[in-house]
Amino acid sequence: MAQTLARTMPGVLELLPRDQIAFQRMLDIIERNYRLYGFLPIATPVMEFSDVLLTKSGGETERQVYFVQSTGALEKEGRPELALRFDLTVPLARYVAEHERELSFPFRRYQIQRVYRGERAQRGRFREFFQCDIDVIGRDQLSIRYDAEMPAVIHSVFRDLGIGPFTIQLNHRKLMRGFFEGLGIADSEQQMRVLREVDKLDKRGGDHVRDVLAGPEFGLSGEVVSRILDFVAVRSSSFEDAMQKLDALGDGSETFEQGRAELRQVLAMVRDLGVPEERFALNLSIARGLDYYTGMVYETTLDEHPDIGSICSGGRYDNLAGQYTRSHLPGVGISIGATRLFWQLREAGLISTADSSVQVLVTQMDETRMADYLALASELRAGGIATETVMEPGKLGRQFKHADRAGIRFVAVLGSEELARGTVTIKDMRRNDQFEVARDELVRTLRVELEQAAIMPVTRNG
């Protein structure tokens, strides 16, 4: 038979089973926390009608959309009718507009699905990747209190992921806008250009940025430049410090004061929600795209790995679905790009290959005793323990080796002595320990061991 080289397209993260288990555990932790905070699941089709997906001009090239055509449609001329989603926000907007009358508002949804972008092939850039989003959508209005829940969810997720200390950084678009207006920079395009320059602080240094802002392109006075650089340098070190730094900003326009009041309220509520104060901070340099967000904005960074950048971002927006409905739908949400995050954490050694999802391997000592091995496996499964049975005869040493290589923690041996005594011998591959246990104590004993192991963080050495 003529053969084709088995290969995957570049820009996808296809994993071996034990890495897949680790990745799914990450997704499970994210999903569990989204559910705990009262968000409801939705899932949308991977394809949308092109005209529905690409209502905003310029989006197509920018997003590097993948178009889809069935065998039949391919033979016809014209632009493809279907395209793959490039984020979960546009599908959410479409979903809410389409099902508006069947939903109750504020609508709290989570969505954990893959999205597609025809990115340039490059290390760490993905063409298929998971986004894990939550959003609360109001009709006509949405209390600022929902904005305070977002950092609480972020905190729960990253606490449970156990990937080291992190900081949720908060800012407010109105505070920023008001500040710039106070300096005479009222045009939002111009504000965006200034912020883009400011974003280069880490890479190019203060002197360079100062020169550019004071130079012919921007023409800002030295004093204005200094005030901008002072403003974006504001970081708080505690809750009280955040409040004091907000006070110390001095008076501002109505927009500015509105932003400041909301930031104060959110900070206080985040504390009331039990988020430790070392986990959230004011950071007045966070902007996140001037055109989309209109209120609170969030970024989250790992304290010991700032190079990874923001691992969870989001913010408040004014109107979710203006392209589909006349209803005014303000919202607030966050997103975790799980594929990239997993890849980065693995690169940084913060996450590693998991144990097998198989918890017990039932060995085969004597082929004629197969029925006993199957009965044992059934008992374990009835007790909720994931069990593999060795089906092909072979040396016991090889069976242990399989368990070891596969990352299966427990190996069950059921010899004639154990059968006579009504026991099972269990080898714990992790502890390199062995014990004999009464058959009717087996499930309980193993569950205790497995539950203890589950309390340990996801992160592992090696």
Next chain:
Amino acid sequence: MAQTLARTMPGVLELLPRDQIAFQRMLDIIERNYRLYGFLPIATPVMEFSDVLLTKSGGETERQVYFVQSTGALEKEGRPELALRFDLTVPLARYVAEHERELSFPFRRYQIQRVYRGERAQRGRFREFFQCDIDVIGRDQLSIRYDAEMPAVIHSVFRDLGIGPFTIQLNHRKLMRGFFEGLGIADSEQQMRVLREVDKLDKRGGDHVRDVLAGPEFGLSGEVVSRILDFVAVRSSSFEDAMQKLDALGDGSETFEQGRAELRQVLAMVRDLGVPEERFALNLSIARGLDYYTGMVYETTLDEHPDIGSICSGGRYDNLAGQYTRSHLPGVGISIGATRLFWQLREAGLISTADSSVQVLVTQMDETRMADYLALASELRAGGIATETVMEPGKLGRQFKHADRAGIRFVAVLGSEELARGTVTIKDMRRNDQFEVARDELVRTLRVELEQAAIMPVTRNG
């Protein structure tokens, strides 16, 4: 702003949140059982290279493939380089061939992902649907014992789904092939045509099928036709009956005897694995595509809903990935088409909208007490209870109404009296019952109630 009509493409099943919860519960039950039986998760990209996906000629038209092109590729001529998977078997073959050296065999994998087919738009036909597959892949050989695990997994899944009595029907391709060869119908094409006619028994009746097989198209003698119709009519009613009916088939060719011996072994092992005998039966009419399966074949039907057809099918095949590798990779597997199954079960009234995934709604009585409500919500979440907090002020009656409509079971009321006493008042919306509970007993009390509810089957009235 000019508006676009928000709409989804036909042939997809997009659900409202409470239906999505019911659907995810179905997927979770399937996945939990796949894991319990020691299968490991993999996930493959939704897109494959077209040449890799479409190695088998004729597949393209037959499968109604969706081709994919990025914005850039669209402007170029020629056949698209990428296409969406139309099943999980070809991606599995590609995966195993690509990662062969990193996998250990027998390789046990489960995969629960969506697949895509450009089906004609029609009620109950889906263009995007979930397949939930397990397969065991051997290298060079694979014990028949693995074939016996499949009915055990099927049994666990459908027992846990709680959608009524079902029967796993077993047959063996070699038994069938040997039988036809014994009648002088040696050509597998001809066997397939006969079986296709036989498949019409239910719809067209025995006389019609008998006439066609004895007619000019097939030219079979009356005796041969009778033997065929007797053979395919064989159904067992118990384990012993299955064994007796296999014995009663009389002697056959080597192929026939091999099939019979394997069927006997599988039936005995299925029993040893604890599958109740009323849940599996011999059915010698099951064929499942002559070209692909080579040994055991399985179909599963709901006893009280035969019209739904097979809800889980599969079988043994000789070589998984001949198009990609010279390695000989025999396998056995089953597949559940979850999207169609969910849709059919809902149509049949066997599954309904779930309760909300939100378990408790914390009400708001007094806006100034927000910090107390947030603290209560945090306690509940720390106890693993999914909790929504009412953030906008409003009448208590409206808050209860929201819980009722959203399917949230418990509503927590924290008034000044409760705060003074260190208690919470809980309204159980399902039982229309109300009780006051000490704050430090709250999580435990609710968990007991929720765990009791979780034991109840998925199916619900109404």
